[in-house]
Amino acid sequence: MPWLQGCERAQEAPVSRWVGASFERGHRLRTLKSGSLPVAAVQRRAGVLVIGGGVAGLSALHALDHAGHADAQLLELEDQAGGNSRGHIVAGLACPLGAHYLPVPGESTYEVSAWLHDIGLLRSDSAGVHANERYLCHSPQERLFIDGAWQDGLLPSAQGRPATLAQYRRFAALVDHAQRELGFALPTHRVRWSPGHAALDEQRFDAWLAANGLDDTRLLGYLDYCCRDDYGAGIHTVSAWAGLHYFASRHGFHAPGDDSAERDAVFTWPEGNAWLVRELAEPLKPRLCTGRTVLRVELQKHGVQVLAWDETAGQ
Template sequence: MRRRTFLGAGASALALGGCESRDPGIEGGFTGVDVGRGHAVRDGALRGAAPSRTRRTRVVIAGGGVAGLAAARALRLSGIEDFALLELEDTAGGNSRGGAVGGIACPLGAHYLPVPGDEAHEVQDLLEELGLRQRVAGRWQYDERHLCHSPQERIFIEGEWHDGLLPVQGVGATALAQYRLFSQRVDALRAESRFVIPTLRAPFTPAMLALDALPFSAWLEREGFDEPHLRWYLDYCCRDDYGAGAAHVSAWAGIHYFASRHGFHAPGDDNADRDAVLTWPEGNGWLTQRIAQPLGDRIHGGNVVMRIAQTRSGVEVDAFDAATKTVVRWQAERCIVALPVFIAARVVENPPEVLRNAAAHVRYAPWLVANVHLRAPLTDRPGAAPSWDNVIYDSRGLGYVDARHQSLDPTPGPTVLSWYRPLGPSGYDMGDGRQLLLDRTWASWRDELLAELSVPHADLRGKATRIDITRYGHAMAMPVPGLLGRLESQRRDRGAVADGRLSFAHADWSGYSIFEEAFTRGHLAGATA
């Protein structure tokens, strides 16, 4: 992947990210994820612990991320109220939880949901239930208060902000021509194959599997797409959705990013449908909080699932309760395993072949999310107005979103900026991303963030009061080349993946991690339990 040297003023500050020695006097720390709980299962610290009591329920849901919450909702829709949801963290929601810094709501992970297409009808039903969409005069309309307000996104390049994330100003005729050609190529591929979300409703043809087998960067080289600005943008999109660069995800994934929604928009394509997204100050935590609220005390936070076993009469699930420091054995008729496949393969006794196959091939991108509290708005550089999504060209991070962007109050005031840093393999590699999360101090991440965001905002250090950082060692499955082909055996039934009394539900089974994939698979598992 050829890369253009960063063109904005202060590029040297980016190169020195993480090396700032002066203490800016900003408070903060790590929050949101209890690393020790997950590692207790990995390291075997809980192995062999005897249960101190037994509880019974009809269905146990192991895992309280989006898939687990969707399964619980589906059980209730089916009239099943007797279930227990066991969640590792203190609150449910997984990578779609929300938090607050300085009293201002902000996301701890995923921060938006694209308006779903017709194939994601389970998600559409949820949005209708939550009052986010309704039928008016025979057509569906979304509540504009929850659609991303304008301006939606901008990029900082050559010392100025510009509208949109695709570099346009001053890029030259070659770039503009390749933009148009790539747009036409995506449209042609959309016409040839059905790129849909959720993927379990896509017919995986030989053509699709051929794209899956090839790295996206190799496909771009083969097709003659070598313009640096286009390649930067496509690499950014891969890091944004998959946590890894274009050389490390499949051509199917790179094309799916555009073809599964509204295509790729070249400059001047003003008549094209634009992606609309739903977003909230607390990100997708707005959704998960509302799905979780009716579940009440059926959600058991701080419970580390240690063992899942099928028995003659049902299932047994052993979980370590972090509050009481005891092991509880749950006996049930069925278990919905809404865990990442690498964890499921560790805790399910005699894991079935389909699970072992998935766990052997799914790879994960680590992520870091930092929420920066500002006592006052930042001074801006020339160009496009402050937006919801603000990206710095050719930086390690993915930019920041402003928690106050959706506010209807025009009065300037304190806010929180959420900065996203993928740590999967890319052209910005700094070593083993998962190990970096464990080894680097909060101050080191703070300094990298400040160096990057101070390029367009020189007053950031003086206005930041606190930075809370959330670390995800296994944030999302990466759609590496060949993964869809390896998962194809469990895709043929187009429904929940099951083995006896176990149903498996997680975005991992789709080969990549977005809300629609997790929710649909969780719903199907709950509807068939």
Template sequence: MKRRTFVGAGASALLAGCDWDWLAARQGLQGGYVGANVTLGHRLRSGGFPPPSFEGQVDVAIVGAGVAGLAVARQLRRAGIDRYRLFDLEDEAGGNARGHVIAGMGCPLGAHYLPTPGAPAQDVRDLLVELGLLRVQAGRDVYDELTLCHSPQERLLIGSQWQEGLLPMINVDAQALRDYRRFATLVAQARATLPFAIPTVLAGWAPGLDALDGQSFAQWLAAQGLDSTAMRWYLNYCCRDDYGAPLGQVSAWAGLHYFASRHGFRAPGTDGPDDRDELLTWPEGNAWLTRHLAAAHAAQLQTASLTTRVQPTARGVQIDVWNDALGRSERWTADQVVLCTPLFISARLLAADAPAALTATAARIRYAPWLVANVWVPEPLDERPGAPRAWDNVMMGDSPQGLGYVDAMHQSTRPTPASIGPTVLTYYMSFGTAPAAREAL
């Protein structure tokens, strides 16, 4: 299959939820939409639920069973609290980290990898130890070899040739190489003089970060004289890949945080450790993690359930839920509630009881729409000269929204290598935060 054919098919599959019948007739494709339960979610806006016909009581109610909600449940369990309940509108926990199966092959519906955590992320490290993915031997981290992203990890198509890694190196000029070295120096200075960490709460805040947060990454790069095409393309790609928005819509703090909080940035031809993260990944992406997390809370997890109202009371909190699986309204009371939902959803659920700070912040937050297409291919894509097939494959000449594709079978241990058999390619697109992008979606 030609790369151009795949990209075109991927874009069509991404729009499957809009008018699949038309697309299938036009291009002979089979498939469909398996994303969020939009119909149930929109009932939060339309309302019209019957009075509650069931009442329940727990110590803690958790609204949202994505990664945040599952993490809260895990912490409660570790603290000896088991009278809690997780509510989620989807049929499966996991949120943006859910997965799917096509032709017996797992593939992600969103988040598809986990960078190996540094020392500050102790909770994540504890989880990986618990899951058997990490052990510390003689003071060194030893990760499960089957879970670490297999080599080669990533490649970039420039023109008609693939190169290893995503930093452009083919036909780059002297200015680009100078910019690479200059940016490496600036990142090193930022790491040495300003607090950066993951999770960010451990880093604190400093006056120098205010100046960075008050300007876009594009403005900051221009002030530093970093304007070569290759440097700008790479940094723009990093921002779109991590934040869903381009350089001009991401703050300079966020742009530097991408590098300074993790691996730094090493210019080609200079000494130092590899600046690429080691990654943990699975064919189904981070659904492997969320399914293991959810399994520990099967008795407390209530899926296909839309929370419609959260109201503080004199004795705790009252939570109204539409149980779509049973077709009934439920009223739950809890001593405490944890809202693991987007801020605008949290504000809507609390309504008049929402704190002013929450309402104001929710109104300012902008969300970046994404589309993810899982495309089954019976044979490998036609290869171009250069670096061999990798897990992450990015095209420098892709559409402005394209982020490339990952090969779900790259991590597989099946007898038939992905290089000679069918696989599922997961193509990602980020539309940015502009209103026109949402309208296009």
């Protein structure tokens, strides 16, 4: 639609396009029927094959490489690895396409901590572990536009809303209780799975919230945002375990006025987590096969057969 530049109306609409997501390649899976898949023009063998070059896939290949699997390879649909942590350039300025910060890892996340030591983001001495100040943001500041005005922080203000504040405090107490009684950690397998965890995982988060008398629209809206941010699904879809894990595995939940509420320090860069992707992918370049759309994965008697479309070669 037409847009305004100064006081004059432009004659043409600005050009817009998708950046970083080759949806045509993904749609190839939908349009190709299993009986009409092309015949492979080239056959290759690999001892281990990782499918998908997001941070999880790159981390898997990194671990395989360190474990001595010299014949491990990775297939990635896009022309650039990194998934939701890739970056972009706009008018010469670096910017993130998705994930844009990394919390300083806690004690249970020692694999991440070890890698951050390797790439110079953390260092250890007799006084403890120190983060590289060049990339550290001690006090991230966020703002929310609500009720026709800007406010500090993403949690909607409870000023003049005693019922909202009471529910914020009740949810904070429930998160604290879950932390102490059940335990939550990143990665999740650092805490033993218990019947209490299973009971939470068997019910939806929204149902658990309702059962605990939590129905304030501001609280529910914020929790829905948090779940969509981490899981890609809201409180009506994720389990109560997932909803609590978002907070209980990290910094908890803090109601307004809670003096202990201090946001964890985070690493960040102009290009977001693309900085980390570059550090992770560069040593693995010879093993990264980008522009490969995986069409089929078949488990066979003596291995796995993968059919992938080479987007550059067209075969």
